[in-house]
Structures are given as C-alpha cells and as structure tokens.
Amino acid sequence: MTQEKQVAVEFRNVTLRRNNRALVSNLNFSIYKGEALVLLGRSGSGKTTTMKLINRLLAPTEGEVLFDDIPTTQWDEIKLRRRIGYVIQETGLFPHFTVERNIGLVPSLEKWKPKQIKTRAHELLNLVGLEPSTFAQRYPHELSGGQRQRVGVARALAADPPMLLMDEPFGALDPITRLEIQREFKRLQQNLGKTVVFVTHDIQEAFVLSSRIGLMHQGELIVLEAPQQFRNSQHPEAKAFLQCLEYSS
Numbered sequence: 001m002t003q004e005k006q007v008a009v010e011f012r013n014v015t016l017r018r019n020n021r022a023l024v025s026n027l028n029f030s031i032y033k034g035e036a037l038v039l040l041g042r043s044g045s046g047k048t049t050t051m052k053l054i055n056r057l058l059a060p061t062e063g064e065v066l067f068d069d070i071p072t073t074q075w076d077e078i079k080l081r082r083r084i085g086y087v088i089q090e091t092g093l094f095p096h097f098t099v100e101r102n103i104g105l106v107p108s109l110e111k112w113k114p115k116q117i118k119t120r121a122h123e124l125l126n127l128v129g130l131e132p133s134t135f136a137q138r139y140p141h142e143l144s145g146g147q148r149q150r151v152g153v154a155r156a157l158a159a160d161p162p163m164l165l166m167d168e169p170f171g172a173l174d175p176i177t178r179l180e181i182q183r184e185f186k187r188l189q190q191n192l193g194k195t196v197v198f199v200t201h202d203i204q205e206a207f208v209l210s211s212r213i214g215l216m217h218q219g220e221l222i223v224l225e226a227p228q229q230f231r232n233s234q235h236p237e238a239k240a241f242l243q244c245l246e247y248s249s
C-alpha cells in the first residue's frame, strides 16, 4: 500500500536577508509528516537559520514558510511554538529546577494538573532511558552531558508536539555516547511518528538519523535526497562530505 505523504512544513521561495546579505536564499522544499530530515552543511551554511524559520524565531524577507498549510507569520507565535519542540546543544535546562520540573515546564504552562505533570515527566524519563526514581529530583548540574541531552529531548516531547527541531543536540558528547543516543533517538522518533528536523555538520550522524538529507551550502539547499541517493550525489559539496565518511570507515 502506498501512503500519501502529508506535508508538515513547506518553504516557498524563502530568502532571508540581513544587511543586504542573504543568509539563506530561494529555499523551496517540503518536510513530510513523520520524516526525519537532517540539514547537513558546513559551519555558516545556513542550517540554523533555516530551522529558526520554521518556529518563527526568524521570519522570511521574501517568500513564506507554511506550517500545517498556514504561513508562520499568520500563526499565533505561542501556539506555533507549543506545536514544535526545540532541542539545542546546551539544552537550555533551568539550572535551579529539578529534572522533573524542567520536563514539566510546558505542561505546567498549559495548566495541566500537578499529578498529571508528574506522571508525564516520569513516563518521559523512562522513554529516554533515565530511571525516574534516580533522576527526577536531580538538578541539571548533577547529570552528565548525555543525561542532560536526554532530559532536553524529554522536555521537548512533554506536551506531545507533532514536530521537533533539533540543533546539533548531541554535538558535545563523546563518540560512543553519541552513537548510542543517536540510535536510541532514531528508534524513538520512528516509534512516536514525530516529524523531526535535525541540524548537524556530521555526515555520519546524518546517515544514522535521516530519512532524507538536505545539504546546505552558502545559504542554499543544494541536494535533498534519501541517504542511499545522497551517497551517489555528484555535487562537489556532497562529495566533499562523503569523503569524510570514507576516512571514518
């Protein structure tokens, strides 16, 4: 049975300029519901800018970004961001809140009952592989980097948003923990059916996580392919990235 792909986000002729310089130009692509799209590219290629256009931390200078068929500029900002979890490298956990309270932040803003928030926080801790009785009452500084990232993922999932944006969330981890958490996250993403946009400059990570890889170069999206097709790309920038894989294998 072939399933009709449903569009979650669409970029239509999107350009963003600052001081007469285009940070991203002429972006035209769709992100499908349930997929894991990895934006890959060198530092400064425009990955983070593209991501921030989705949750309207930035707005296009030209063109439009549609979330659920409505331009982001027409969305109520709060409502839009509640539908889009956001995980960044530094996790942004509040240092003076326990793990449980950090995870329950959005549910408490949405006025869930305390008992319901606690149950949800514990459910999510289990989901990301942290034993609630050990971790729920700890503070962020009492966790390792990998554990903090897991809490960051749990927090982003707390109110069950259909979409997650992840900006190099595993960048600071040692390679073994990183691979472990990448694999777990991939499984989690597939099981939960979330739409994920993931930014990285690490092609190995792109191959572990993605259903499609979008390669950015100088503010443009130059290749957008499933990993198998990406491997055969003849674009010089794609070949430069693929060479990094050869060195690591």
Ligand SMILES: Nc1ncnc2c1ncn2[C@@H]1O[C@H](COP(=O)(O)OP(=O)(O)OP(=O)(O)O)[C@@H](O)[C@H]1O
Pocket (backbone or CB within 6 Å): 018, 023, 041, 042, 043, 044, 045, 046, 047, 048, 049, 050, 201
């Ligand atoms: N607010 C801003 N004002 C002006 N220029 C900016 C702004 N934010 C980013 N830029 C520039 O836009 C370009 C793209 O930046 P962006 O952060 O999107 O790249 P990136 O691919 O995510 O890089 P990295 O991997 O280093 O995080 C860079 O040249 C950056 O210096």
